[in-house]
Amino acid sequence: MVQNKMLKQITLFAENKPARLTSATKILSENGINIRAFTxxxxxxxxxxxxxxxDADASLRHLRxxxxxxxxxxxxxLEMPDKPGALFEISRALSxxxxxxxxxxxxxxxxxxxxxxxxxxSDLIRAVRLLTERGFHLVESSP
Amino acid sequence: xxxxxxxIERLSAEELRELQERKLRRxxxxxxxxSNFYKKRFGSAGVSPSDIRRLDDIQKLPFTYKTDLRDTYxxxxxxxxxxxxxxxxxxxPEVGDHFQIVVDRAGPMDILTVKVGVTESALSDRIGALMQxxxxxxxxxxxxxxVNAKVELVERGTLPRSSGKSQKVIDLRxx
Numbered sequence: 001m002v003q004n005k006m007l008k009q010i011t012l013f014a015e016n017k018p019a020r021l022t023s024a025t026k027i028l029s030e031n032g033i034n035i036r037a038f039t040x041x042x043x044x045x046x047x048x049x050x051x052x053x054x055d056a057d058a059s060l061r062h063l064r065x066x067x068x069x070x071x072x073x074x075x076x077x078l079e080m081p082d083k084p085g086a087l088f089e090i091s092r093a094l095s096x097x098x099x100x101x102x103x104x105x106x107x108x109x110x111x112x113x114x115x116x117x118x119x120x121x122s123d124l125i126r127a128v129r130l131l132t133e134r135g136f137h138l139v140e141s142s143p
Numbered sequence: 144x145x146x147x148x149x150x151i152e153r154l155s156a157e158e159l160r161e162l163q164e165r166k167l168r169r170x171x172x173x174x175x176x177x178s179n180f181y182k183k184r185f186g187s188a189g190v191s192p193s194d195i196r197r198l199d200d201i202q203k204l205p206f207t208y209k210t211d212l213r214d215t216y217x218x219x220x221x222x223x224x225x226x227x228x229x230x231x232x233x234x235x236p237e238v239g240d241h242f243q244i245v246v247d248r249a250g251p252m253d254i255l256t257v258k259v260g261v262t263e264s265a266l267s268d269r270i271g272a273l274m275q276x277x278x279x280x281x282x283x284x285x286x287x288x289x290v291n292a293k294v295e296l297v298e299r300g301t302l303p304r305s306s307g308k309s310q311k312v313i314d315l316r317x318x
Contacts (some may be wrong), residue, residue: 011268013261015298041270046261046296047272067300069261073268102269120268 005128005138006074008056009118012049013069016042021049024068028053031062037107037118050105052118075120076089076128077139082105082113090117093134099127164197171195171196171204178222180215223288225312226241231287232257237265237276243302247315260299 014020021040028035034054041048053059056072063070080086094101099120109116116139121127132138146152154162173194174181185191188205195203212220225244232238241260246253250299259280267273284290 009268011266013266013273013296013298015301043270043274046267046273048266048273050268069263069266071263071266071268071300075268 002125002128003074003131005076007052007077007118007122007139009073009075009120010051010053010056010059010063011071011073012051012063013046015046016044023066024049024063025060025084027066028059031058033059033062037105037116039103039105039118041103052107052121064070073120074124076124076131078117078119078131079111079137079139080115080117082115086115087117090119090131090136091132092134094121094127097126097130099123099129099130122133134141160198167198167201168192168195174222175222178220179180180211180219181222184211186210223290227288228257228284228290229311230291231284232280233260235280237262238280240297241302244312246313255290256295257281257292258295258297258302260302261296262299284297 012024013022025035029050035051036054037052039050041050051059051073060070060072078090080090091101102120102122104116104117104119106115108114119127128138151162172192175185176182184205184207188203188204190205194200228244229242232242233240238259239262241262243258245256245258247256248254257280259277261273265276266275273296277296280294281292284292284294
């Protein structure tokens with residue numbers, strides 16, 4: 001199943017003013033939710049904060065209840081060996097097939113010498129199939 | 144030979160005049176219909192929009208003086224009803240009812256800002272898509288009403304809860 005090979009990512013809309021990240025992460029913290037990875041993209045006036053957490057459904061519920069505008073999207077979590085050329089292999093596999101990377105961010109894996117690359121692509125389903133075929137290890141969504 | 148706008152630049156003198164006259168008539172009709180100031184000013188000059196048909200008729204139009212701008216400030220020269228702005232915004236699915244119109248000043252200019260509350264369905268994980276949404280709303284206001292507005296995406300929580308008219312439009316200008 002292609003869907004199992006995707007991770008749920010939470011996107012949160014925030015105006016560019018102090019303490020928005022603090023309020024959002026406070027809610028996650030109080031509800032015992034662990035943030036695995038996150039990244040911020042901003043335009044100066046507003047930004048979006050993207051999270052990968054251990055419990056996406058609970059995060060969405062609690063953030064909504066607190067009045068945040070949030071949405072859920074699928075992304076790929078890709079295990080990346082800690083050695084030269086790792087990102088090159090991934091990016092070549094996608095570009096050879098004309099799949100565009102919309103954004104990506106990384107976090108250190110619990111497994112030593114591995115990093116996890118979070119990836120959003122123009123054609124996510126094809127990207128999952130292709131990377132699996134090429135022998136990359138995709139992080140499975142937690143049950 | 145290259146043209147920036149092949150259609151307009153290659154019009155015959157006759158066609159160009161017709162275009163100018165059509166635009167003049169539209170401008171005069173719009174000013175008369177939507178601006179109370181011009182309705183009165185045309186009235187006291189004894190001019191009706193139907194008198195302005197040809198370019199030569201421009202001499203029949205009354206002048207607008209510096210003192211007029213001063214005396215009618217701040218809203219006396221408005222010529223687009225707020226309800227029109229609202230109906231354009233309501234027709235954009237991502238906007239719906241989640242907006243507020245703010246009128247403010249920067250130096251000598253009035254600035255119209257439209258604050259749009261982002262809904263979950265409009266919230267994309269791609270920031271480019273949100274920036275395009277801002278541009279699309281601004282373009283719609285420009286195309287339909289010829290109004291230049293700055294569009295700002297905001298958190299819905301910062302907009303007033305009530306959809307009452309008084310809170311939909313906020314005027315921050317000091318007279």
